[in-house]
Amino acid sequence: MDRDTVVTRKYSTTRSILLFEGGDRLAYWRRFAMLLTLSVIIATMGLLRNSGAVVIAAMLVAPLMTPILGIAAAMVMGWLKRAFVLTLTVCIAAVLCVLMAWILVYLADVPRDILIPDQVLARTDPGTEDLIVALAAGVAGAYVQINKAELSLLPGAAIGVSLVPPLSASGILLYFGEPADAYEAGLLFATNLGAIVLSACAVYIVYAARSVAFGKGRRKLNFTAGVVITMAFLALVVVQLGKSTYNRYLETRTEAEVAQAIRDWADPVSVEIIRIDVNAKRKRAEVWVIVDLPPEAQFKVSSVAGLLPESLRETSLVDVLQDELGPGYLAVIRYQTRIGAQVILGTETVQQAPDVEKLSDEE
Known part of the structure; x- marks a missing residue:
């Protein structure tokens, strides 16, 4: 060629x-x-x-x-x-x-x-x-x-x-x-x-x-001007992206800290965390947890608060969230209870169900 x-x-x-x-x-x-x-x-x-x-x-x-x-x-x-x-x-x-x-x-x-x-x-x-x-x-x-x-x-x-x-x-x-x-x-x-x-x-x-x-001349000047404008535009975008990325990092870290605080609050009671979603910009949080009640709770006629283990009644979940997130947050809390039991089939042995997360780790 x-x-x-x-x-x-x-x-x-x-x-x-x-x-x-x-x-x-x-x-x-x-x-x-x-x-x-x-x-x-x-x-x-x-x-x-x-x-x-x-x-x-x-x-x-x-x-x-x-x-x-x-x-x-x-x-x-x-x-x-x-x-x-x-x-x-x-x-x-x-x-x-x-x-x-x-x-x-x-x-x-x-x-x-x-x-x-x-x-x-x-x-x-x-x-x-x-x-x-x-x-x-x-x-x-x-x-x-x-x-x-x-x-x-x-x-x-x-x-x-x-x-x-x-x-x-x-x-x-x-x-x-x-x-x-x-x-x-x-x-x-x-x-x-x-x-x-x-x-x-x-x-x-x-x-x-x-x-x-x-090279030299007007085309080079025009090219330089175009690149400068583009980079200035991208700089503004990067600032916005940097804020979003940093907020996402803070939210992810906060969600992990809230999850650990809930586990510490519930321990030794088994608790399953379904959802934790923190929006730092809007100061909103959604928390959805399920707490396992002991098997004998099903035979008691009582309010949910009365069925809860003593350790969970000493400090409320709202107090735990306020300690982690601080005042001013709008928190949507979905709090559920269920009977958690571990049964050996063919016997009358009924025990408290093991912690959900420990069971998942073993699997």
Whole structure:
């Protein structure tokens, strides 16, 4: 293969990345609008049905990755006007996705008082790990664009980064009257957007555009300005992600401390902790525990308080939670009792049931 052929191929690849719409831009954007609409419909229905497989299908259909990579390519080439137009287009598309999701839930007449599906809530807690995933996905997407022989990797890159599902989740949460969680879902999309642009810029520079990025003149200035703006945007996102990650760490640690405090409070009585969920930002906690009563409790006519072992009556569970969480928390406590017995079948031997966690460890 001679040098002219190599140069022509490189030019063809660069042109296809920069001018991804092809000769008929109007036709491309019509297809883009159709695919984006289908992706939002699939994602919204998948989130409402709590189906991860359907949500993944929406990721594969979503066409947002191409214009986002186009932003990176335009920045590297110093085409700030095109980069700005594409950024504005992506932002408008994102807003429309949120609006479409809200309308879909409204038309489906979903009751507002139902439990929000886990697939929706999973997109309301972005952290620094999501930034890392988005950076890697941006590298993969840009690499596939340059190396057409690796097109089989494109679905993996699309699944690796979440673009439409967070927007659909944001629309669903706005319908349910949860603006704070809707903001968190939108933050996840912003994280993915900024990270993909930055990492794709790095790939394009390494593979094709070093002379532009590190040369002289107006294009270099435009490229530098674009990278600075992107990094400033990402810095704001990282601050928000850092807060979320730190809050998550505090909540996880607090939940572990509360669980241990409940075990210490109940000891030696067997207690099963069903759920502990602490939200430090809203100062809310949900605690659900089941305490085993001795077998003879079933033969007593008494209040639940009277049936409890003496040690559990000395200090209330509310006092234990206040010591761990502090005053001001809204605590939802689901406290249940049950008869716990260990029976040797064929005999009259009836003993107190062993501790639930010790039994689980032995298994």
